[in-house]
Amino acid sequence: MGMKLAHALPDDATGWWIYLGTLVLYALGRLFFAWLQARREGDSHPVRAAFAEEDDPDATSAALRGGFRSYRQFFGFVGSAVAVVLVAALTGGRLRVVLLWIIVPLLVIALSYLDFFQARKARSRAA
Known part of the structure; x- marks a missing residue:
């Protein structure tokens, strides 16, 4: 049983x-x-x-949460990562590719909406 090394960056285009x-x-x-x-x-x-x-950076409160502006963003990011890992670990072959091609774009769009929502909320509080 061989051991595989994880690559931090892709080797191909x-x-x-x-x-x-x-x-x-x-x-x-x-x-x-x-x-x-x-x-x-x-x-x-x-x-x-x-x-x-433009987002107004709130560095102090974001730094307390590891760079995330809210706990929703943090849990959204972690939940998305867990979903991708579960799909990748529990499926194989074409099913894995199809599910990842569907799930990853949906999660990216959901995270962009969450970030937009948080920025809009911060702007409304500042105004």
């Missing part, structure tokens, strides 16, 4: 494209939720409003 795609999906999710909010609020230029959205 496909792995890097997957990482890049995940980051792009997250950014597009945040932009979409900001655009949708601006449109609901009747902004005349919702695309501009979506790109102009």
